[in-house]
Amino acid sequence: MPSIVRMESVDFRYPERQIFSGLSLFLERGEVLGLIGPNSSGKTTLLKLMDGLLRPQRGRILLEERNLDQIPRAQVARKIAVVPQAMEVPFSFTVGEIVLMGRAPYLTRFGWEKQKDLDVAHEAMALTDVAGLGERTFWELSQGERQRVLIARALAQEPKVILLDEPTSHLDINHQVEINELIRGLNLQKGLTVLHISHDLNLAAEYCHRVILLHRGSVFSAGVPSEVITEENIRRVYETKVLVEKNPLSGAPRITLIGKEKMKPSGPQ
Numbered sequence: 001m002p003s004i005v006r007m008e009s010v011d012f013r014y015p016e017r018q019i020f021s022g023l024s025l026f027l028e029r030g031e032v033l034g035l036i037g038p039n040s041s042g043k044t045t046l047l048k049l050m051d052g053l054l055r056p057q058r059g060r061i062l063l064e065e066r067n068l069d070q071i072p073r074a075q076v077a078r079k080i081a082v083v084p085q086a087m088e089v090p091f092s093f094t095v096g097e098i099v100l101m102g103r104a105p106y107l108t109r110f111g112w113e114k115q116k117d118l119d120v121a122h123e124a125m126a127l128t129d130v131a132g133l134g135e136r137t138f139w140e141l142s143q144g145e146r147q148r149v150l151i152a153r154a155l156a157q158e159p160k161v162i163l164l165d166e167p168t169s170h171l172d173i174n175h176q177v178e179i180n181e182l183i184r185g186l187n188l189q190k191g192l193t194v195l196h197i198s199h200d201l202n203l204a205a206e207y208c209h210r211v212i213l214l215h216r217g218s219v220f221s222a223g224v225p226s227e228v229i230t231e232e233n234i235r236r237v238y239e240t241k242v243l244v245e246k247n248p249l250s251g252a253p254r255i256t257l258i259g260k261e262k263m264k265p266s267g268p269q
Contacts, residue, residue: 002029005063010056010061023046024059024219033195046214047165050068083147096121096125099121102155124155130152144171144179151182160192183196204229205226213237229244
């Protein structure tokens with residue numbers, strides 16, 4: 001399947017340090033791609049580069065074979081939507097108002113929303129099961145509900161690609177599963193291409209078609225979860241020992257942490 005986003009030999013650095021040097025990777029059309037790796041490995045920076053919020057100092061990023069730097073921001077926003085970890089809302093916006101913000105790329109500078117914009121926003125709210133929350137303010141909601149609203153706002157952009165920055169990092173187990181089921185369902189129903197940053201290797205293994213493991217600004221490993229999420233790769237990248245087995249229900253890799261005390265040889269009995 002052809003790629004919808006491709007990064008070719010990308011260099012990027014912040015003033016204080018180099019993040020990527022010669023990074024190349026791709027996002028296949030219609031896949032759910034998990035991006036994993038330790039803290040400071042460049043995951044969020046990669047997401048911002050892919051959305052055009054940051055520009056590489058060298059190399060290029062292609063969106064549907066067009067150089068991202070040459071595409072107007074409004075056009076990029078019609079193709080790529082970002083779901084952040086959290087959103088600062090300084091005013092008492094309602095859920096309906098926040099979701100409708102996703103229509104901004106389609107509005108003229110001083111234009112008002114049309115009926116189509118309202119219809120698209122309502123459909124996005126229905127798909128994410130927040131239609132009944134439309135009149136409530138964002139800050140009244142639970143963390144799980146807020147995350148669904150942010151996904152609804154992204155859907156209102158009618159994108160081809162959704163980039164999610166650790167969408168389940170502040171959620172309990174139940175809501176983590178719900179959000180991942182929602183993302184995978186949207187991928188199947190709407191044909192959305194998804195890049196999903198995750199610190200939870202078990203969730204990435206269960207819900208992603210393919211996984212990229214970043215380490216020190218480079219692609220350490222890429223492929224289906226069973227090829228990437230291995231005991232050796234985790235030991236080398238995360239510097240910790242784990243047990244990786246096959247989930248008997250799904251067949252995906254299942255990671256079990258091994259405490260340091262349990263790794264010590266036992267003394268004489």
